[in-house]
Amino acid sequence: MVFQAFLVALVAFFAYSSNKFLGDAMVNRPLVTATLTGLVLGDLQTGLIMAGTLELTWMGIMYLGLSMPSDVAAGAIIGTAYAVLSSADVSVALTVSIPTGILCAYVATACEVAISFAMHKVDEFAAEGNIEGINAIHIGAGIIKAVITSGIVFLAVALGTDTIGAVVDALPQAVLSGLDVVAAALPALGFAMLLNIMWDRRFLPFYFIGFALAVYFGVDIMAVTVLAVAFAAFRFMTTKDEVSEEDDF
Known part of the structure; x- marks a missing residue:
């Protein structure tokens, strides 16, 4: 389990650090992260199913400044890992992804706030014309955030999968049926969010x-x-x- 959690954490690190090295290449989207998670865990089919469904669900989410409605990368990775490692139904795994993404968004926002204090040093470097110093802060801040967030993903997969599985197994059948209905409605919610932006x-x-x-x-x-x-x-x-x-x- 620890090795699998490490592989999933590498996917998370790639997703969180890529925008510092590749520009905004959108590799943190569920289409990429869920697919890669399924691939490294040996179940590409489940990864693709989770990728397509979560991308529809979170298609309308946009990050504006420090506003992060949901951490789509962490939610997709942890939800997909849960679906693969615990052999859970995809609809149940989707309901794990949504709250996980929201909780991880708080952590990511806290990281952004903490990193923002380095902007004062960036201003000093800009006044001095120190481009190397600015680049160092930019890359260093991105790596620090990637390490913290991917560490959370590691812990969630290494320690939380069995716990989540036990909780799901203890749920009444009526609750599980309700989760199936909610999961079926999530893509429609994603389209509604998207239409609200571009209508x-x-x-x-x-x-x-x-x-x-x-x-x-x-x-x-x-x-x-x-x-x-x-x-x-x-x-x-x-x-x-x-x-x-x-x-x-």
Whole structure:
């Protein structure tokens, strides 16, 4: 168990430190972290299932400054590890991921607050033109946060899996059935959060067109996606000249 927890912690370290070395490459998203967790634990299929479902659930979450509604990386990693190591039903593992992500978000926010005090030193380095010093603080702060958060993931997997499994086994069947219903509704909640951010009434007809194609005409969701991308590309190519003319004017 300790070795498996170490492998999962490495995935967490990669997810948390990558934005310091790779830019905002989005590798902390569930699509990546849950997949990698399933891969290192030897159950890629469960990792992919958790990745797709959690990405839909947390698709609308955005980090703005120190505001972190949920730590999607930790939630996805711990939830996937729980699903694989305890052979739990995916729907139950999803309900473990949500509160875990929220709790880990508090820790990550505390790390960000603590690291923010180093900005005074960054200001001094900037006034001196010390680029190396600024880079050192930037990278060092990222590594410190990655070590702390990945350490929490390590402890959660090494010590918490059996405990969580015992709690889940003790739950009445009615509660487990309720968890199944909640898990089924989570992707819809993710889409609702996303629509709340990007909603525009001009897009309403396309929403109903996609819904009709998928539900009434039985068009595969991938085909609907390809049609949407093609239409968006067509719209962009046919209107960019008009935008350019307005800019020139």
